[in-house]
Amino acid sequence: MWKLTQFISGGDEEKQQDNLLDEPEGLCQLSPTQRICGFAACLLAGLVCMFLSMIVFVKPIKFALLFTFGNILAVGSTAFVIGPAQQMRMMLDPVRIFATSIYVGFVVVALICALLIHSKILTIIAIICEICAFIWYSLSYIPFARRMVSEVTVRLFDTEI
Template identity: 65%
Template sequence: MDALRRLQQNLFSAEDEEGQQQEDDLLGDYQGLCNLSPIQRIYGFGGCLLAGLVFMLLSLVTFVRPIKFALLFTLGNVAAVGSTTFIIGPTQQFKMMFDRVRVLATAIYAGCVLLALICALLIHNKILTLIAIIVEICALTWYGLSYIPFARKIVSDMFIRVFDTEI
């Protein structure tokens, strides 16, 4: 139990100018708008991630209906990606998503999420919806690999060897 408390203290607190421990809030610089305790943040993260996984699993059940699949899968992805906002806060999440290393993957992912929803809800085109979902999965994978040191380089080298092309 002490290890969990120390981990919470290291993750969710910072030292101010005098060296005293100061609790960070969910919104970073906007103190007082929304304060969550470390346990509440972990519960929020777990709940949002679990909801995202449930939506993604339900989307597999409706795979034969691409429009329902796209809606559930996209909602699940957005919830799963958004769950980290409970841990690091929306400001830090936004900064990390639009970091120089991730900005292209973020833009493609966000564009494909919008495209999948437009194809599913407005156009009702199953083929375009599935293409948007496939590109969305690839962009989300590439985005996730950016958090692992040298992962993108390894995948890129693998593509060069296997397909004789570079990503």
């Protein structure tokens, strides 16, 4: 537990001083308990929004708003554990930059279809693409997961992702 606390809090005092000067997240330090509680609350709120979106599935615009908001909350919940700057660095890592950009792009497209265009068909298509992009983005955090999915897809459907 001590190592987890040290990892989450950033290590020793000297490292925290450097963090305070170098990164904006050093200005607002949370205790490990506060980080875990923030993570859990944000993740739970995201999952509740995604669950509630299934209730209003017959109204695609409300579904898209609730689902996308819940999706963003769930992805953003990890910023409480590792910090927002580290979260952004991991999202913009060369290994997952394309998955991140496609996911964020479909989040924006889904919101545009729901809020500005008000097209139910386009909103449903955008949400389906957002779900696929989210799955692909999530797989980028699991070692060799995307390669495994690609190989299974090739064997099952004789195509490659």
